[in-house]
Amino acid sequence: MQGVAVTLAIFFVTMAAFLALRSAERRLSARASTAPARVPFTGGRAPDTHAWNRYHVRYYPMSLLFLAFDMEMVFMYPWAVVFVDEGLIALIEMFMFIVILLFGILYTWRERALEWA
């Protein structure tokens, strides 16, 4: 439990310290910045619209592939712990599991779903 307590403490103390430093930043000028000073920078000309938009994530097929592989990680961690005790059978099992998943990558790559531009 000591390790868990230290981890939580480090996380929150660092976060608090950074937030405190940021808010302790001194205000150089009393006046608020002007509207032209707040224009997002793209080289000196103002935009027509807000930048926030229905952003076209071009890599959406890749992100779906990632979801499946993230799931795979869940299986691999416990496997790593018991691997040596279980012996060859564990190696073969994981080999088959991963080869099956590699077919997924192969398919995606072959379908050119990883490209987007």
Add this chain to the structure above:
Amino acid sequence: MTSTLARLASGAPSRCFALAGAGAGDVGPWLRLDPSVAIVDSPRAADVLLVLGRLEGEMLHAAAAVHDAIPPPRGVVVWSPDGWSSRRWPFVDAVTVRDASEIAPACRRLRDDLFRRRLASSPDALPDLDPAPWRGVGPFGQGGAGMTGGVPYGRPLAGRADDRDGLRLDQILVRVGPFLPPFPPGLLLDVRLQGDVIQEATIPAPIADDAGASGREGPSGAPVPHGHPARLAVAADSPFTTALTRPVPIAELELARARHHLAWLAEALRVSGLEAYGLRALKLAFGLDLESAESIDALDRWLRRNVSLRWGTNRVGVVTRAQAEGLPGGPVARASGDDRDARSLDPAYQRLGFEPVVRGGGDALARWRLRVAEARQSVQLAKRSRTSESTPSGVIEDPRGPLSDDVPPSAGLVALLPALLVGMEWGDAVTTVVSLDIGVIDPAVREVTSEGTGP
């Protein structure tokens, strides 16, 4: 506390956001060699707005916007060799220097004075007006209407557009330039993006001088002059401009060409994330002499071995042979297999056994390699040429392409951009633009009405 910080800060380089105007020449790249100045990419990271050369029209208004984007305390340094009046809107409290060697100390002094509060921060140049009235408008007082209507916080939301993958999502218009660092200064480009892919790129039409003057006023009410950035008057001190009318030693021309290509290489390396190595190219450029061929060879070997550079430029921004033949000539065309070079027609060059450097492929990689090879060839030509001089014929091969009285070397490249950039991811688009080496503020784009620079 503040004074302690200011004392500490005086050891840091002064961070400048540089605006290169007409007549800036290669002072911008040259300043990068000075360790007491750091040229930054965003006005948010700058202490000093550094104006190099002369700005007019639309550029001046954009300069005012950039000036206001710099967080206080901020100051302005103007370097203007031809005595362009600097203390005018929007640089009312600018420090003016005439000598290029004075720029870095002036920036440093100004920065220290600002931090020690000996000088006040430069006041805002543009009036504090919302882009559209929104305060208190609408049911929530944020200027919006319904889910997507109105002007929340002063601007409308983006609209949808078709896309090649069948998803109808939002398209935003990004007005690039004139001062977005990886792009050539002065280049205006309206880019329509969906995600990070360019769907449409257009070169905005110049604003007519007599139209739209209302609403574009300096704080004093003085109207801001308008004009297209490409119509800027330039001090004609480039050897290539001179060579149009009278003979110039080939050694001088060729060393200037090699210097231009190496300075370009430094900038291209910087955009690729290799700023430190780029400084080597820059140092070589500004210390160039007749014996530099071996140093260029060493640079070339390093570039060839660098797999990562090849990965980022190979098959990016391909200019086809047909497109290249539509260009007036120049390194971009030669990198696509077109062997036109104005030097081939010059008897003085013919006597030196000149053969144009040509590459196939037409991609950014080919253009990189072509320029390095040309820089090397130029140094060798300069060494061989001894005292021979160029023959004025009305056309001269500028480092960017053939230069004559009425055709600027980069005009064809700007026209090529819209077709070239469509469908590209943003990073590839920037690589392409950088690899084309467009000079919007070309020596040849001399204002028609300006006197003294023409033949």
Add this chain to the structure above:
Amino acid sequence: MSALGVIVAVVSVAAAAAFGAYIAAWVDIVLARAVAGVPVRPLDALIAPVSWGAAVALKARTTTERPDGETWALAPALLAALAAVGLAAAPLAPGLLAADVASGIVLFGAAMALVVVAVFLQGWSPNSPLPMIGGYRFIAEGLSYEIPLAVVLIAAALPARSLAIAPIVVSQENLWNVIRQPLGLPLYLMAALGLAFWGPLALPEGVDLAGGSSLEISGVSRILWRVAQLMVLVAVSAMGAAVFLGGWLGPLLPGAAWMIAKTLVLLVLLIGARHLVARVPTERYVIASWAILIPLSLLDVFIAGIQALVAAR
């Protein structure tokens, strides 16, 4: 569980992170000068990060038209907190481990998985087009490096039969993982560059985006963001030293000295990559990561597995 122990651990990790970030900034300046071929003057460079920080701190904070202020403030704090947790998971010497948990590499993986959130928020919050592209780029990058990162760490856990870091270090007593699993460290370092969005994988902050996710920030926010980034760099170097270079193992010197020396070696490697390797294009990086790096990392697991079985016989 002693309160004093917790306080000591927190203070020492904070000190290590701050000192490490400072060293990283110094190494960066020294290497940049060396690569540029200008006089290096390493002692002069010691003060350079401090004067840079002072100069930036004297500037006002900028804002944009309608940013998401809270998430913008949160981004550097979150990044720094995650980096600190990652650093705490790396053991300095036998028994000297701040975040002493049974699933050490999972803790490290979880902290590093959330880095994507911090960088994305930094790019998204200002409501400005170029930072936003940077933020979205980092998601593409993060989804691509996360799997090789986790898989090579799992491979290192195989011979140790444990997910805790200390047994992984001990398992390298005879042979370090960098030799035993030759694919491990290169793949890990490539992922580490991505995690720290540094050098060739500084995709969200590339010059092509004029600074990208850090384009719109100034003042103390800019310092905090840079410090947090360097802290990530230190954390990944420390973990790499523990998992692949045998951590505290080494003759003569005390264990802690070995660990610090090995961390510095990896730090110099990672920082040097910034000045020698060009930034890779986003899309091609994603394709290469999925089509090459992930299969290679899985191959690494099998090599490690076969070795572990042979060794157990």
Add this chain to the structure above:
Amino acid sequence: MILDVTFWAFAALAVFSGWRVFRADSMVRAAYWLLVSFAAVGVILVLLKAQFLGLILILMMGGEMTIMAVFMVAFMMNPAGLNPMTMVHRNRVAIVAGVVSFLAIAALGLFARFPTAPAPGGVDPTRRLGVELLGDSMLVFQTAGVALLATMIAAIAISSARGRFGDADEGSVEPVQLVVADAGDEPDEEGHR
């Protein structure tokens, strides 16, 4: 004592952030409030000595909530909530469904018969999980593998706009052709012809 306080603090955080998900205007904020909620549950799991499960929950949700955020931003109008809006629709149905599922889970918690004997000490839950997964039969692993493969192929087949036979994108903008068949014959190494 400290353990109890921590537990209840994170439980409160989980509920609070779960509530904030539905009060946020911005899709990014909504997604990351949900991440905070999951992370708080992860910490609770760690406190309950299910360390691996708690940490893996945080590890996975970091990527997954980010993916959810970008998908929500891509498909919702007004994704950043620049015009205020409500995340809640069909309130009555939602309230009924919420109350019913809460009662069901609460009933499970109250009336299920949990083992009274504490788990034997010295057993690593991760190890137990590994033995359980690998165990005697390969069924768990290989079923999971095939299911994941089917998920991947289905996801790509449905979502990808291009395929090995070309792009499935009639009538929109094409990228510039990267083929340089006509760029001329290759010059020699020196660049001269």
